[in-house]
Amino acid sequence: xDFSNSPHKTHSEQEHESECSxxxxxxxLQPPGxxxxxxxxxxxxxxxxxxxxxxxxxxxxxxLPSLSMKSDYSMExxxxxxxxxxxxxxxxxxxxxxxxxxxxEQHQKELNSVFQMLEENLMTFMRNELQKxxxxxxxxxxxxxxxxxxxxxxxxxxxxxxxxxxxxxxxLSLHFLRRMRKDDLADCLWNRTxxxxxxxxxxxxxxxxxxxxxxxxxxxxxxTLLNQIYTELYITEGGDREINEEHEVRQIEATSRKQRVxxxxxxxxxxxxxxxxxxxxxxxxxxxGVAGIGKTLLTQKFAxxxxxxxxxxxxxxxxxxxxxxxxxxxxxxxxxxxxxxxxFNESKEAQICRFxxxxxxxxxDGLDECRLPLDFSNNEVLTxxxxxxxxxxxxxxxxxxxxxxxxxxxxxxxxxxxxxIPPECxxxxxxxxxxxxxxxxxxxxKRFVDQxxxxxxxxxxxxxxxxxxxxxIPVFCxxxxxxxxxxxxxxxxRELPKTxxxxxxxxxxxxxxxxxxxxxxxxxxxxxWSPESKKMIExxxxxxxxxxxxGNLIFYETDLAxxxxxxxxxxxxxxxxxxxxxxxxxxxxxxxxxxxxxxxQEFLAALHVHLTFVNSGVNLLDxxxxxxxxxxAFKNQPNVRKLHQTAxxxxxxxxxxxxxxxxxxxxxxSLPANQTLLRGxxxxxxxxxxxxxxxxxxxxxxxxxxxxxEKSINLFHCLNELNxxxxxxxxQQYLKSGSLSTRKLSPGQWSALVFILLSSEKxxxxxxxxxxxxxxxxxxxLLPVVKASNRALLRDCTLSEKTCEALSSVLGSQSCCLxxxxxxxxxxxxxxxxxxxxxxxxxxxxxxxxxxxxSAGQPPPIC
Numbered sequence: 029x030d031f032s033n034s035p036h037k038t039h040s041e042q043e044h045e046s047e048c049s050x051x052x053x054x055x056x057l058q059p060p061g062x063x064x065x066x067x068x069x070x071x072x073x074x075x076x077x078x079x080x081x082x083x084x085x086x087x088x089x090x091x092l093p094s095l096s097m098k099s100d101y102s103m104e105x106x107x108x109x110x111x112x113x114x115x116x117x118x119x120x121x122x123x124x125x126x127x128x129x130x131x132x133e134q135h136q137k138e139l140n141s142v143f144q145m146l147e148e149n150l151m152t153f154m155r156n157e158l159q160k161x162x163x164x165x166x167x168x169x170x171x172x173x174x175x176x177x178x179x180x181x182x183x184x185x186x187x188x189x190x191x192x193x194x195x196x197x198x199x200l201s202l203h204f205l206r207r208m209r210k211d212d213l214a215d216c217l218w219n220r221t222x223x224x225x226x227x228x229x230x231x232x233x234x235x236x237x238x239x240x241x242x243x244x245x246x247x248x249x250x251x252t253l254l255n256q257i258y259t260e261l262y263i264t265e266g267g268d269r270e271i272n273e274e275h276e277v278r279q280i281e282a283t284s285r286k287q288r289v290x291x292x293x294x295x296x297x298x299x300x301x302x303x304x305x306x307x308x309x310x311x312x313x314x315x316x317g318v319a320g321i322g323k324t325l326l327t328q329k330f331a332x333x334x335x336x337x338x339x340x341x342x343x344x345x346x347x348x349x350x351x352x353x354x355x356x357x358x359x360x361x362x363x364x365x366x367x368x369x370x371x372f373n374e375s376k377e378a379q380i381c382r383f384x385x386x387x388x389x390x391x392x393d394g395l396d397e398c399r400l401p402l403d404f405s406n407n408e409v410l411t412x413x414x415x416x417x418x419x420x421x422x423x424x425x426x427x428x429x430x431x432x433x434x435x436x437x438x439x440x441x442x443x444x445x446x447x448x449i450p451p452e453c454x455x456x457x458x459x460x461x462x463x464x465x466x467x468x469x470x471x472x473x474k475r476f477v478d479q480x481x482x483x484x485x486x487x488x489x490x491x492x493x494x495x496x497x498x499x500x501i502p503v504f505c506x507x508x509x510x511x512x513x514x515x516x517x518x519x520x521x522r523e524l525p526k527t528x529x530x531x532x533x534x535x536x537x538x539x540x541x542x543x544x545x546x547x548x549x550x551x552x553x554x555x556x557w558s559p560e561s562k563k564m565i566e567x568x569x570x571x572x573x574x575x576x577x578x579g580n581l582i583f584y585e586t587d588l589a590x591x592x593x594x595x596x597x598x599x600x601x602x603x604x605x606x607x608x609x610x611x612x613x614x615x616x617x618x619x620x621x622x623x624x625x626x627x628x629q630e631f632l633a634a635l636h637v638h639l640t641f642v643n644s645g646v647n648l649l650d651x652x653x654x655x656x657x658x659x660x661a662f663k664n665q666p667n668v669r670k671l672h673q674t675a676x677x678x679x680x681x682x683x684x685x686x687x688x689x690x691x692x693x694x695x696x697x698s699l700p701a702n703q704t705l706l707r708g709x710x711x712x713x714x715x716x717x718x719x720x721x722x723x724x725x726x727x728x729x730x731x732x733x734x735x736x737x738e739k740s741i742n743l744f745h746c747l748n749e750l751n752x753x754x755x756x757x758x759x760q761q762y763l764k765s766g767s768l769s770t771r772k773l774s775p776g777q778w779s780a781l782v783f784i785l786l787s788s789e790k791x792x793x794x795x796x797x798x799x800x801x802x803x804x805x806x807x808x809x810l811l812p813v814v815k816a817s818n819r820a821l822l823r824d825c826t827l828s829e830k831t832c833e834a835l836s837s838v839l840g841s842q843s844c845c846l847x848x849x850x851x852x853x854x855x856x857x858x859x860x861x862x863x864x865x866x867x868x869x870x871x872x873x874x875x876x877x878x879x880x881x882x883s884a885g886q887p888p889p890i891c
Contacts, residue, residue, distance in 0.1 A: 157197050164220045165213060216385070223386060226378035227344055233374060234335040234346065238328040258329055259471045261322045261502070262461040263315075264291045265303070275685035276318035276626065278738050279443065280500050281786075282816075282843045283461050294458060296330050297339040300389070300436055310455045311429065312437040316446055317460030319581070319626040320503035323440040324350075326460060327391050330438075343436075344386040347372055351398040352582055352620050357419055358400055364413040364422060364431060383413060388435045390426070395441035395448060397582045404428065404450050427453050462500040471502065475509045485512045492526045493787050494745065503625045507535055514538045527749050528689075529696025532631040533705045536565065557708035565709065567593055569636030572629045573648065576690075581629065583621040595619065627689060634693040635709075641671045643711045649674045666714050668698050672723040676730060676746075680739055688742045695723060696749030724752040731755070732776035737812035740779040741786065755780040769801050778809040785813045792817040792845075797825050804831055815844050824853040832860035836867030839875055847874060852881035 198221055205214040241252050302310050317323045331346050333339045347368055362370065364383070369376035400420045410417055410425040413432055425431040427439075427449060439449065446457075463471060469486050476482035489495045489508065498504045511534045515524055525531045540561040557565070571591040575583060585595050623629040637648045645666060675694050679687040696702060698716045727743050735743070747753065759780045762768040773781070781800070785792065795817035800806050802825040807814070814820050815838045822831075831854070838844050856864075861880070868875055 153193070154197065157194065158201070161198075161201060161217055161221075164224060165217055219380070219382060219385060222378040223344060223380060226374050226380055229374040229377075230345060230372060231335040231337075233372075234331050234348075238332040238335070241325075254325075254329065254332060257474055258325070259463065259467055259474065259502070260295070261326060262464050262467065263294050263296065263326075264459045264461060265294045265456065274738065275688045276442070277498070277689050278685055278742075279318055280462070281497055281741070284497050284500055296326050297333055299330065299438065299458065300340075308455075310436070311433075312427065312439065312454050313456050313458060314446060314449060314454045315438065315440045315458045315460060316443050317440070317462070318501065319442055320501045320624075321460045321462045322502045323460055324393050325502070327393050327438065327440060331391065340389075342387055343389055345375070345388045346391065347388065348391040348393065351392060351394045351400075354392075354419060354423075355397070355399045355582075355584075356620070361416045361418055362422060363416045364426065366416065367419075367422065381414065383432055384434055388432070389438060390435055391438045391440075392423075393440045395439055396445035398445070398448070402448050404453075429453070463502060463505065464500075468499050468505060471505050472509060475506075476513070481513065481516060484516065485509065488512065488524050488526075494528050494748065495526070495531065498528065498627075501625075504627065507531070507625070507628075511535050511538060514541075527696055527699075528627075529631075529693045529699070529702055529749055530705075532628070532693065533697075533702055535628075536631075536635075537705065540565075562709055565632075565635070566639070567591075569632045569639065572623065572632035573636045576629060576633045581622055581626060585619065588621065630689045631693050634690045635697065637671070637675075637690075638668075638694055638697045639706075639709060641668065642666050642714045647671055647674055649678050666712055667719050668714050668716060669719040669722045669726075672698070672719070673726055676723075676727060676743075679742070680730065680735070685738065685742065692742065692745050692749055695746045698723075699750060720750050724750050728755060728776060731779050732774060734775050735779070737779075737782055737786075741783055744780070744783040756784060759784055769799065773809075775809075782810060782812050785810075786816055794819045794821060796821045802826065804828060807831055808834055811838060814838060815841065815846065818845055819848040819850075820846060821850050822854065823850050827851065827854040827856065829857060829860040829863065832856055832863040836863045839864075839867035839873045840870035842872050844872070844874065848877040848879075849875065850879040852879055854880075856880065 198217075202214045202218060205211075205217065239254060241254050241257065299313050299315075300310050302308070315323055315326070327348060330340075331348050334341070334343060334346050349371065353371070357370075365381050368380075368383075400423065402420060402424055404424050404427075407421045407424045408417075410421055410431050422431070426435070427437060439454075441448075468489070472486050473479065473482045476485065485508070489499055495508060499508060508531065511531055512524060515522065515534060525534050540557060571583070571588065571593055574591045575581070575587060580587060588595060623632070640646050640648055647670065649671070672695055675687070675691050679685070679691040682688075697706065698714060698720055700716060703710075703714065703716060724747060727746055731740050731743050744756065747755070755776060759768070759773075759777055762771060763781075763784070768781075792813065795810075795814055797807055797810070797820075800810060804825070804827050807822065807825065807827065808831070811834055814835075835849070839846065864878065867873060868878070
């Protein structure tokens with residue numbers, strides 16, 4: 029009800045208006061704790077019984093006392109009203125005049141007592157509410173929201189009645205503030221009161237949304253508390269904006285080595301807290317990390333901690349968005365207010381249309397999945413939060429700070445997409461590096477109730493280099509735990525999987541078995557593929573391969589149709605193989621689909637290529653071969669050698685290694701043990717023994733061709749998938765005997781040495797070239813090892829200007845770990861030192877000490 033234009037005014041109201049007319053002192057809110065003029069407003073006698081004492085406390089950071097609503101006196105009112113209601117009588121109940129008079133006196137006495145009690149409780153209520161209003165109008169009112177939330181949780185009163193009372197008193201207070209000509213205060217009180225209620229509702233919504241993560245079948249999933257399973261991630265501050273287009277497995281391998289270098293780490297709750305050396309507050313944070321590293325879980329934990337009042341309580345609103353959801357709306361027009369109302373109904377109900385007064389954080393998760401153009405150069409400027417425009421224009425202006433510059437933004441992305449945001453729009457870049465070795469163990473000990481099993485899993489993963497490296501990725505830890513837990517329970521003497529290919533085949537088997545147990549009544553120890561599972565795997569494999577070719581990780585209905593999968597079938601697959609293929613509902617229940625991790629999509633793509641070749645003779649990787657079935661004679665004994673050679677060549681041609689993992693898994697699928705597991709999916713039996721030997725020789729030949737370290741390392745991983753470790757074991761024998769420095773190594777042997785040294789779990793603190801060969805040739809062959817070491821001892825190794833040029837290139841690399849280099853007693857000349865200087869001037873260079881002692885007796889210069 030709006031009281032502001034009422035034509036009827038009481039004498040008291042007219043007198044109050046004259047007090048606020050400007051002729052007297054500046055009017056202000058009556059502070060809590062000071063007696064109100066109750067004779068004036070309520071016409072209560074001065075000698076009425078005083079209200080009982082109200083408990084007060086000092087609010088943290090506030091000069092004002094906070095009043096408790098929990099007085100014993102006020103809580104007994106309802107009971108007293110009930111008892112006294114029974115004693116009220118009409119005069120008609122008494123037969124004589126004296127009795128009637130006595131009843132009237134008793135009735136009046138009861139009324140006086142009730143209204144005195146009513147006054148006392150109204151005064152207590154008003155003092156409490158005015159105290160809250162004053163706190164809300166203070167410069168930092170986040171405490172008001174927290175106090176109201178705690179009061180609501182502890183109150184025994186009916187929530188709707190309490191809310192109605194507060195709303196009525198708020199309207200009355202706004203009425204008097206406007207009559208006092210304090211319209212600005214009234215507007216601010218209204219907006220902030222609505223915001224306080226909205227904050228509580230938003231926190232409640234985010235708690236429900238993020239408190240659990242789901243494992244098992246999505247439609248009837250087994251919830252696990254996020255706070256229970258969450259393990260801190262290794263996050264570094266001060267990451268670079270250099271585009272890294274290497275396959276993410278390569279990046280993880282590099283990260284696993286670089287974590288040995290001291291880096292500045294940051295916790296998720298401090299993501300917006302500026303370090304002392306920063307001269308301005310942080311507005312926009314970009315967090316990079318490979319797929320499955322934990323970026324989404326990180327933002328969910330941040331929002332959940334805020335919603336549970338654990339951290340960042342200076343923030344009034346956190347609005348988490350995903351680019352997956354925004355993609356669905358890319359053809360629609362919104363203002364910023366409309367977009368927030370669209371996703372967060374709490375803000376719409378509270379009628380919040382101004383955001384400038386609040387501390388707001390917008391989270392945009394998954395920039396790499398964005399299908400908007402994000403045209404920062406040509407989009408028009410937008411500054412009005414109520415003006416509708418395209419989603420692209422809205423987002424670019426919000427990120428640039430033209431729209432709502434007071435807001436904070438957190439954007440997450442995979443590394444290759446980071447350059448979509450101009451550098452000047454980002455205040456700080458952080459990198460999620462996943463789990464350290466200690467954090468891996470912590471995760472598995474949380475994941476397994478049986479600590480003996482947890483120890484077995486941890487020990488097993490340490491024995492497999494592939495699994496150990498991949499477990500830096502949290503989602504891969506979960507995949508490993510899912511598989512190993514099942515195998516430990518049902519293995520019946522079988523060995524635990526050691527290679528990536530084995531692990532993923534078992535993962536597929538586990539999902540198929542879950543389906544059979546739930547829907548088809550299969551046995552716990554079955555390792556067979558049902559016809560329904562086989563059909564699903566064929567469809568998912570084709571989808572994985574088709575979309576990998578296009579670079580898509582998120583699929584919409586049109587993408588599914590292109591792979592021959594209708595939306596109903598996709599929903600069935602996501603309900604059955606939910607841990608492989610997920611269905612998510614966007615706004616209006618638009619369906620999005622994805623595989624749980626890029627490596628799962630790559631595994632299914634490789635499986636599709638393998639099964640297509642074995643079952644029909646079609647090589648999907650050979651662009652020259654027509655995609656049609658070959659002769660029946662060929663299909664009877666398919667030889668996978670040609671398929672493997674095509675895959676090796678195609679992977680080596682890729683500039684960023686996007687087929688590295690597909691190649692490793694494709695080759696691993698032909699291992700006899702894995703062929704046994706795949707029986708039922710293959711309609712033909714492949715001739716693998718001879719083929720695998722020929723494939724191994726082909727890979728070794730390629731290694732000897734002088735490939736880059738990254739490509740050679742991936743080929744060694746392929747040999748591991750085939751259980752061929754001959755090259756590595758040969759070099760390991762040389763190292764053990766100490767005869768390596770006296771031998772003339774072939775290019776393939778040098779590559780094997782690089783692989784061994786980079787794969788070492790002991791780390792690479794000091795690289796001493798003389799241990800291998802004190803020559804320039806050896807240094808150039810071992811440059812990837814130098815790059816991964818903290819210190820390089822290169823004294824007296826007959827190095828020249830050529831070495832300096834190579835070292836300069838290493839020093840300017842973002843993945844270089846070098847901190848100290850000793851080049852003493854090498855004839856480098858001025859040209860060599862000049863080349864080194866150019867590398868040291870690169871902003872990526874982290875070198876702290878360069879020592880070059882030209883001759884005995886001269887002090888070593890330190891650069």
